[in-house]
Amino acid sequence: MSFSEFLAMGGYGFYVWTSYGLTLVVLLLNIIIPVVQRKQFFRQSLKQKRK
Amino acid sequence: MFLIPDIIVRFYHRMASPPHYYAFTQKIIPWLVVIFVLLTAAGLYGGLYLAPADYQQGDSYRIIYIHVPSAWMSLFIYMVMAITGAISLVWRIKLAEVISISSAPIGASFTFIALVTGSLWGKPMWGTWWVWDARLTSELILLFLYLGVIGLYGAIDDKKIASKSVAILAIVGVVNIPIIHYSVEWWNTLHQGPTVTKMDKPSIHVSMLIPLLLMALSFKFYYLIALIQRSRVELLNRERNSQWVKTMLSEQQQ
Numbered sequence: 551m552s553f554s555e556f557l558a559m560g561g562y563g564f565y566v567w568t569s570y571g572l573t574l575v576v577l578l579l580n581i582i583i584p585v586v587q588r589k590q591f592f593r594q595s596l597k598q599k600r601k
Numbered sequence: 602m603f604l605i606p607d608i609i610v611r612f613y614h615r616m617a618s619p620p621h622y623y624a625f626t627q628k629i630i631p632w633l634v635v636i637f638v639l640l641t642a643a644g645l646y647g648g649l650y651l652a653p654a655d656y657q658q659g660d661s662y663r664i665i666y667i668h669v670p671s672a673w674m675s676l677f678i679y680m681v682m683a684i685t686g687a688i689s690l691v692w693r694i695k696l697a698e699v700i701s702i703s704s705a706p707i708g709a710s711f712t713f714i715a716l717v718t719g720s721l722w723g724k725p726m727w728g729t730w731w732v733w734d735a736r737l738t739s740e741l742i743l744l745f746l747y748l749g750v751i752g753l754y755g756a757i758d759d760k761k762i763a764s765k766s767v768a769i770l771a772i773v774g775v776v777n778i779p780i781i782h783y784s785v786e787w788w789n790t791l792h793q794g795p796t797v798t799k800m801d802k803p804s805i806h807v808s809m810l811i812p813l814l815l816m817a818l819s820f821k822f823y824y825l826i827a828l829i830q831r832s833r834v835e836l837l838n839r840e841r842n843s844q845w846v847k848t849m850l851s852e853q854q855q
Contacts, residue, residue, distance in 0.1 A: 556650070560660035565725050569664045569718040573671070576710050577823060584830035591837050595850050 647812030678708035686768030
C-alpha cells in the first residue's frame with residue numbers, strides 16, 4: 551500500500567481524516583487550556599504579592 | 602474502619618488532602634503520558650494500517666476507533682462526575698467536588714467528538730449527517746447536560762453552593778445514561794447495534810477489535826491526564842488563600 555493510497559482511505563479520506571484531525575484538536579485543547587490557566591494563576595498571584 | 606487495612610485508609614486520607622493530591626499527581630503525570638502515547642500509537646497503527654477494510658463500509662469504518670471510544674468515555678465520565686458529585690454531597694470531601702467539576706469539560710469534549718465523528722461517518726454510510734433518532738438525540742441531550750453543569754457552576758460565585766447545585770444536576774441527569782445505552786435496542790434506528798459489548802460473541806473481527814480496545818484504554822488514560830491538569834488548576838484557585846498554596850508561591854518567587 552502506497553502512502554497516497556493510505557491517505558485516500560478508499561475514497562473516504564475526507565471523512566476519516568476530518569474525524570481524526572478534529573479529535574486531535576479537541577483533545578489537545580483540553581490539555582493546553584489548563585496548562586495556560588495554571589501559568590496565569592502563578593503569574594497573577596505573584597504579581598499581587600509584590601504589590 | 603478496622604476491616605480496611607490501615608495502609609489503604611492512610612492512602613485515602615492523604616489523597617483527599619489537596620496538597621498531597623497536588624504533589625502526587627505531579628509525580629505520576631509523566632508515567633501516564635508514556636502509557637497513553639504507547640497505547641495510542643499501537644491502537645492507531647492497528648486500526649488505521651493493520652486492520653483490513655470492512656467488507657461493507659470500506660475504509661470509512663476506521664472512524665470507529667475514535668467514535669466508539671469517545672462515546673464510551675462520554676458515558677463513563679458522566680458517571681464519574683455524578684458519583685463524585687454524590688460523594689461530595691454526602692461527605693463534603695473537597696477533592697470530590699474538584700474531580701466532579703473538572704470532569705465536565707472533558708466529558709463534554711468526548712460527547713462532542715462522538716457526535717461529530719458519528720456525523721462524519723453517517724454522511725457516507727447513511728447518506729445523511731444527522732437523524733433525530735433515539736441514540737443521536739439522547740447523546741445530544743448528554744452534551745446539553747454537560748454544558749448545563751459547566752454553565753451552572755460558572756454562574757454561581759460561591760463555589761460551595763455551585764458544587765452542590767452542580768452535583769444535584771449531574772445526579773438527576775444520570776437517568777439519561779441507560780437511555781443512551783439501550784436506545785439502539787429499545788427503538789428502531791439507523792444507528793447500528795452494539796458490536797463489542799455482546800460478550801458471548803462480539804460481531805467484530807479480532808484484528809479490528811484489538812485496536813478498538815487499545816484506543817478505548819488510551820482514552821481512559823487521556824481522561825486521567827486531562828482530569829489531573831484541570832483539577833490541579835481548580836484546586837489552586839479554590840485554595841489560593843490556604844497555607845500550602847502560599848508556601849508554594851513563596852518558593853516559586855525565590
